[in-house]
Structure formats: C-alpha cells, structure tokens
Amino acid sequence: MSLTIVKSCAVGGLAAALFIGTAAPSFAVDQALIEAAKKEGTVVWYSTLIVNQLVRPVAEAFQAKYPGITVKYSRTPAGEMALKLQNEIRANSVQADVFDANSAFFRAMPLENLVEYKPEAAAHYPDDLKDPKGRFTAVNVFTMATGINTNLVAEKDRPKSYEDLLDPKWKGKMAWTTDLTPNGPPGFIGNILVTMGEEKGMAYLEKLAKQDIAKVPASQRVVLDQVIAGQYAIGLMIFNNHTVISAAKGAPTTWLKIEPLISTGNYVGIIKNSPHPNAAKLFEEFILSKEGQTVFQKASYLPADPDVPADDPSLKPKQGGYKATTITNEMALEQLPRWTEIYKKLFP
Structure with a gap:
C-alpha cells in the first residue's frame, strides 16, 4: 500500500471553487492546534x-486551507487496512495518523488502539x-436501496x-453482492429483523430465499452494472447514489424507496501513537466541518453532517422524505455475526 503525496502547488482553483457559497463553519479551530499541526508538517491518511x-x-x-501541511494518503479495503495497522502497532512503527473505514475495520481493530478525541466540528452530529x-465519527453515510433496470421493470410493476x-x-431475476458487511446481505437481513420482528422477519427471509437471488462475488457497484447491462432486473443492497450517477450518464436505472431503507456509515478516527497527532486532529476537524463535508457533497458522496x-x-432520508433503519457501528x-450466519444458512 503506497502513499501518495498531494503537492500544494497542484491545488489550482479546485479547492477554492469547492468553497464558493459554502457557509462558514460554526466553530473556530483552536489556533494552538493549527500551529502545532503546522510544526508537524504532515498528516498521513489511510482511506477506503x-x-x-x-x-x-x-x-x-x-x-489550501492549511498551507504548510502536506497530506499523504493511500487507499485500501477496510479489513486489510485494519490488519496493516495492527502490524504497525505491534511493530511500534505506526505510519498512519488518521483513517476512514466501515464496520469491517472495527471488527478487526480493537477500539483501545484509537484516540479518544471528540471533534468540535461534529458536536451537532446525531449520537448514532x-x-x-470520540474514537470514531461518521464522515459519510450510505443509503442502501433496491436498484432496478428501468427497461426491464415497468413503472407499474416496480x-x-x-x-x-x-x-x-x-x-431468478434479482442479485446482490457477497459483501458480508452491513452494506451487503447481512445488512438487508438485519433491517428485516429489526423492522418485522424476529418471527415474522425469519418467515419473510425464508420465503425470500426461494426467489433464487444471484450472488455476485464483487462490489455493489458491479452488481448495479450487471443490472444496467440487463443480466438482472433488480439489484438488492445498492448504493442509491450510484444509480443517480449512472442515470445521469444515460443508464436505464433508478432506485426504489422501499421503506425502511438501510443507512450505514463510514467512520473517521485517529490511531494512537501516530507520528503527527496534532495534524491528525486538525484533519479530522476539517473533514467533519461543513467545508470538508461540502467536498463530499460535490463528489456525489452522502455527507454525514445532517446540515449538509x-x-x-x-438521496438522504431527511431531505428525501423516507424512513431508513440506521445500522450503527455498535449494532x-x-x-x-448472527446476520451473517442467517445469510449463509438461508442463501447458501
């Protein structure tokens, strides 16, 4: 996993353009933190x-906001990231300062390895x-929905x-990923059990298992691509923003508001004994601020900030007027593990 360095001179007008019309943050970052971060000069970000x-x-x-602090980053899947970081911790050679990851990371990473820091930028974020x-805070959220091929599913049949x-x-006309996270079949199962209750939920899942849902050993994006290509009519557990992005490019797809949908999170946190602890805190404050969240918005991600x-x-439940079951990190x-066990038993 190699690190990429972003040079300040390469910023150009991009970052500035992102902030035009953006509301000023409702808090002021402590100047002492800024100065301490600038002395460190670097922040290393492991991202998914x-x-x-x-x-x-x-x-x-x-x-652009904090000249003199260089961001180094690398991208890797959440589970692999957790293993890499644990190896760094055991070797007493932590390279990363800050990370973002979904629940797969936390299944492998003990929480005691994370810094307890409550970012002021997220003070107004919901508790869930x-x-x-303060060991982790959602930096962006996902809405998992049912995606369809609009050429294969008539509006009256949706x-x-x-x-x-x-x-x-x-x-035989539906598909979903084999991703065993809340963004895959286990999350669907959890939503059904929470919504319908144990007895009715299990009865429903047993009936659904007879629908011969295709298991695609790839990402949710690949499942949607196969739906768009006509291999399947319906894709379950699809990122709703992916259908919008594809539809904007002319693809025959949309997402359905089958309630409640599933809402999950991608979380940011700081590793203990990192080489640049102050820069890590400053970076976390930025990425969770309205300024940072606006970058997520412009990139077609769903900002975690409820005000952005x-x-x-x-695409987000509140503004979209639909209900969603929030699968928290703790949940x-x-x-x-139980939802995964049910999936393996009913959908072998």
Whole structure:
C-alpha cells in the first residue's frame, strides 16, 4: 500500500471553487492546534474512499486551507487496512495518523488502539453517527436501496414493499453482492429483523430465499452494472447514489424507496501513537466541518453532517422524505455475526 503525496502547488482553483457559497463553519479551530499541526508538517491518511473522486479533492482542500501541511494518503479495503495497522502497532512503527473505514475495520481493530478525541466540528452530529468517547465519527453515510433496470421493470410493476420482492415474477431475476458487511446481505437481513420482528422477519427471509437471488462475488457497484447491462432486473443492497450517477450518464436505472431503507456509515478516527497527532486532529476537524463535508457533497458522496445535503438532496432520508433503519457501528459489531450466519444458512 503506497502513499501518495498531494503537492500544494497542484491545488489550482479546485479547492477554492469547492468553497464558493459554502457557509462558514460554526466553530473556530483552536489556533494552538493549527500551529502545532503546522510544526508537524504532515498528516498521513489511510482511506477506503475513491482517490480521484474524493480523496484527492479532500487533500487539496485541506492543504489550501492549511498551507504548510502536506497530506499523504493511500487507499485500501477496510479489513486489510485494519490488519496493516495492527502490524504497525505491534511493530511500534505506526505510519498512519488518521483513517476512514466501515464496520469491517472495527471488527478487526480493537477500539483501545484509537484516540479518544471528540471533534468540535461534529458536536451537532446525531449520537448514532459517533462514538460517545470520540474514537470514531461518521464522515459519510450510505443509503442502501433496491436498484432496478428501468427497461426491464415497468413503472407499474416496480416493487413498493419488501413483500413485493416475493412476487414469483422476480424469481431468478434479482442479485446482490457477497459483501458480508452491513452494506451487503447481512445488512438487508438485519433491517428485516429489526423492522418485522424476529418471527415474522425469519418467515419473510425464508420465503425470500426461494426467489433464487444471484450472488455476485464483487462490489455493489458491479452488481448495479450487471443490472444496467440487463443480466438482472433488480439489484438488492445498492448504493442509491450510484444509480443517480449512472442515470445521469444515460443508464436505464433508478432506485426504489422501499421503506425502511438501510443507512450505514463510514467512520473517521485517529490511531494512537501516530507520528503527527496534532495534524491528525486538525484533519479530522476539517473533514467533519461543513467545508470538508461540502467536498463530499460535490463528489456525489452522502455527507454525514445532517446540515449538509447530498448533491441530490433526495438521496438522504431527511431531505428525501423516507424512513431508513440506521445500522450503527455498535449494532454492526454486536449483530453482524448472527446476520451473517442467517445469510449463509438461508442463501447458501
């Protein structure tokens, strides 16, 4: 996993353009923290997010705001990142300062390895988006939805409830990823059990298992691409913003508001004994601030900040006017093993 360095001279007008019309942050970062971060001069960010779409723009925006602090970053899947960091910790040679990752990271990373720091920028975030001790805070959220091929699913036939997915006409025509995280089948199962209750939920899942849902051993994006290509009519557990991005390019796809949808988080935190602890705190404050969250918005991600809408406001539950079950990090850590066991049993 190699590190990429963003040079300040490469910022150009991009970062500045991102902030035109952006509201000023509602808090002032402590000047002492800024000065301490500038003395360190560098922040190292391990990320799971797409480099060209988001990581690089965030790094450029941060450097534009805080000249003299260089952002080094690398991208890797959450589970692999946790293992790499644990190796660094055991070797007493921590390289990363700050990370972002989903629940797969926290299943492998003991929370005692994370710094307890409550960023002021996230003081107004809902409690279900942050750890009470400050060890992690949601930096962006995902809305998992049902995506369809609009050429294969007529408007009159579009499922409006989870029960509609049991219609015989969809047998063998649905697909989902094999990703065993809250963003995959286990998250779907958890939502059903939370929504319907244990007995009714299990009865529903047993019926759904008879629909012969195709298991695609790839990402949610690949599942949607196969739906768009016509291999399947319906994709379950699809990132709703991906359908909007594809539809804007002319693809025959949209997402359905089958309630409740599933909302999950991607979290940012700081590693203990990192080489640049002050720069890490400053970076976390920035990425969670309205300025930083606006970069997520412009990149078509869903900002975690409840006051920053998505680029398409309908993609987030509050602005979109729909209900969603929030699978918190704590819920995932506690319940994901059972949801995964149910998935493996019913959908072998």
